[in-house]
Amino acid sequence: MAYNPNQYGGYQQSPPPTQQQSYGSPHVGGGAPQNQYNQSASQQQQQGYGNYGAPPPPQQQQGYPPQNYGGPPPPPPKQQGQGPPPGADPQLWSWFAAVDTDHSGQLTVDELQRALVNGDWSPFNIETVRLMIGMFDTDNTGTIDFQEFAGLWKYIEDWKKCFQTFDADGSGSIDRNEMQNALRTFGYNLSDRFVSVLIQKFDKYGHGGGQPGKGDVTFDNFVQACVNVKTLTDSFRSFDTDNDGWIQINYEQFLELVIQQKA
Structure with a gap:
């Protein structure tokens, strides 16, 4: 299997550095340098990929509907046996408690999905919710407690700002040109054909029938x-141990790569 970095830029280009931060339906802010997306191409090439996920987005654009990607705040939580942990954000705790419908102190994939909506008010893709819980489920329970939820929420908020940055026309969705701009900003100079394939794969309205x-x-x-x-x-x-953008792997190594990706 081979990949030519000289043709498409490859992973030798690099996005701004990242931080582990979060995102969701109620909202949490994340501090990010205001000029991160104003770097020149040469500056981006001198940086590494950073941490897991996309780089922290720039400051939220003014005038973008604040209710997008979360909907209105959930109703006040029902009375439960315990209050918020010491030092907890009261608003974030109220959101967590309202979503925790069984009052278990843990959010399942289904509970979290019900709390998250897109700008067009469609529910979050269940696979995206599983991905997010998997990233922040530090004790491997398959659920997230309040502390894990707080981290996930900040991650979602940073992704929301990132999304708003690249949604140039304010449509609430990302088209092919906007996606290509986002990937190039992250350091991935990929072909038009690949970006079209990516759009086709993740266009939720293009599946079935x-x-x-x-x-x-x-x-x-x-x-x-x-x-x-x-x-x-x-x-x-x-x-790619020599970092030249080319690899040669056997059948079992390929299977291992795919299985680890699905884990």
Whole structure:
């Protein structure tokens, strides 16, 4: 299996450095340098990929509907046996308690999905929700407690700002040109053909019944697409020991790469 970095730029280009931060339906802010996306191409090439996920986005654009990607705040939580942990954000705790419908102190995939909506009010893709819980489920329970939820929420908020930055027309979705701009900003100079394939894969309205879709991706699938590109690139790099953008692997190594990606 080979990949030519000289043709498409490859992973020798690099996005701004990242931080582990979060995102969701209620909202949490994340501090990010205001000029991160104003760097020149040469400056971007001198940096590494950073951490897992996309780089922290710039400051939120003014005038963008604040209710997008979360909907209105959930109703006040029912009375439970315990209050918020010491030092907890009261608003974030109220959101967590309202989503925790069984009052277990843990959020399941289904509970979290019900709390998250896109800008067009469609529910989050369940696979994106699983991906997010998997990233922040530090004790491997398959659920997230309040502290894990707080980290996930900040991650979602940073992704929301990132999404709004690249949604140039304010449509609430990312088209092919906007996706290509986002990937190039992250350091992935990929071909038009690949970006079209990525859009087709993650266009939630293009699956089933042979429908062509809308040719764009909603917020939840934008996150999933970008994280997949990042993790696949990292998997490729683990085999590219001389960092020349080319690898040669046998059948079992290929299976191992795919299985680890699905884990």
